Amino acid sequence: MKNIVIGQAGGPTSVMNATLAGLTEALMEENSLTFLKQGYEGLSQNRFLNDDSYVLDWILSHKNIPGACLGSGRYALDGVKLEACADNLKRLNADALVVIGGNGTMEALRKIEQKTMERNYQLQVIGLPKTVDNDLGCTDHAPGFASAANYIARATLDMGRDLYAMKNFEQVRILETMGRNTGWLAAASGLFKAYEEDGPHFIAIPEQKLVKQDLLKSVEASVNKYGCALIVTSEGVQWDSGSQMNRKVINGRPVLGGISAGIEAEIQKELGFTSRSELLGMNQRSASALVTETDREEAYQAGAAGGKWVKAGLTDMMAAFQRSDDAHYHINIEPVSLKAVADYGERQMPEQFSSDLSAYYNWLKPLVDNKMVSYPSLAPRRENDGKREL
């Protein structure tokens, strides 16, 4: 029987509560659990939920619900707050701290472990991964990403049909996806693209600076050929001219968003096409209708693995996914050290994928349950001549 403190941190995803449910189910029978409200904020401020049966039932009932039912959010851990976290863990007689989160969460766990070690207080720390951006290192991917990718791919396919129908009114749409430093999500937008006339016609990712002339040339060619152009860009994309966008700062954290409006303005000015930019917004990480079964199940299993490791006495570990080399997709969940995750830093999209999207989509397919959505061509095709009347 251990005293285990459990929390969620960072931006929520549509499957973060599945990880919490997997973890809770693995530990609830033989241990005493304390749940943090609002992640590290709750830890430093003594805001907890205990593990009475109402709370446990309530947590398990969230397995299929988006968000982070304990509360997550953002909270910078400075020296004083770190001390408070260590004090409160000690006071709770905590044997282990398990937090579900992204890169920032893994870093915070290491700092807390450091702080408790300085006091000769032994604490197990385990990190369970979540990210929509897919920027966690040392893992094939992390829970939350697949559903967000599925959402973006489907929205792009659907909105491409909308744009095509409206091309006599507006010719260009620019969809801005999440992805502060990585293009995994923006690049997923073309997963269901089956015809060259279908969007996206141009994808911009943060791994590559955006060259204005390349963009304009591509858009002009698409509009000439198909009557419209659908562009997808990550929020973190920057122009190669080096001019930083003006970024809004909220609570000391720069909030991205704006590159699509910049692209809209450039296209309108340089090419004269009627353009509309659109942020795909918070639905990307919370849309319950497009959660993939693989994502939810893997999220749950990551939680279950974390529970097993707590019982086994592991510490300083994050649950990582290793993809088997078999023809059939299979994931093994293995511990990797938090140090290795931190040393890896933010994981960008590799060149092998950004330069060959079909290789990327082969990798991505099993994460969306191999359910490839297929639409008829945008214009009727005749058997013999292959001609299309666009």
Add this chain to the structure above:
Amino acid sequence: MKNIVIGQAGGPTSVMNATLAGLTEALMEENSLTFLKQGYEGLSQNRFLNDDSYVLDWILSHKNIPGACLGSGRYALDGVKLEACADNLKRLNADALVVIGGNGTMEALRKIEQKTMERNYQLQVIGLPKTVDNDLGCTDHAPGFASAANYIARATLDMGRDLYAMKNFEQVRILETMGRNTGWLAAASGLFKAYEEDGPHFIAIPEQKLVKQDLLKSVEASVNKYGCALIVTSEGVQWDSGSQMNRKVINGRPVLGGISAGIEAEIQKELGFTSRSELLGMNQRSASALVTETDREEAYQAGAAGGKWVKAGLTDMMAAFQRSDDAHYHINIEPVSLKAVADYGERQMPEQFSSDLSAYYNWLKPLVDNKMVSYPSLAPRRENDGKREL
């Protein structure tokens, strides 16, 4: 055997192609069909698809696909263009013109009929309804609306969970829905709300001017009670102060959008809460994953009814839905005159619904297949004391 000209016009919906499929199936065997590209633009500029088997198969394959596969869009019919439409219909020996669209489409059909009558040329005109805003008169509702309402209700529920998890970082979100002059869609956002702490906490609709003090008071109360506030507003909402928003004009048509940014700025300024506004965007009218079966089936049946009426020689009619008074939801599709639709004008949300959302949601439920999405409460509730730890 008749020569029938068929088109789609206005902004697409996620079920507009189902209406086209229903119409085409009803008519294709015994008649000659000509399909307009880009609606009235194709009619005035002689841009057609004929009814060879490739085209027919291609059209029917779109029954479940969002958008308007023939192309729709916006096109103002002035005198010269109207003459061209009448000329082209004559040249095609058209017996009937059937267009799927909204209020503007129904008006255009009347003008074209007028123009052909002036030339002693007999043309049947039939309008088939589509609208996401639900602003067509003389009908209980129109295809496209239900799926958009379902999308907005689900997105609001999901994003409410996301906001609640993030409330230590940002306290207020403002979601802006479609709805130029009517609040049907914005008001649908609360369809799945089951607990007072769940969003939306404030809904603004164009039928009522937005009073700044009411908004601020409500937001402040929600943030004090629940730690956050989720606001939903129609794009067409205006402040009672009478100050018009600066509206962007695209191709002579004012494009709404901006009221949510205005609300964000006011809340930030007056209450100091971190706020984020978000346009729900084109996914509202094109998201294939949230199309309701009722919407798709009714859209298809509206097309089938139109086909039947063309064969029966009706003219100057729009297909309208009459809801039976039975306990079980049932729709009869009946012809109403285009004149009656025009005289009715834009149909707003009635007072009985805007002042009693539960009455509205009872009306709305069958349109979303009676599938009410239900989430656990935002905080654990104990049996006896009913207390919640928000």
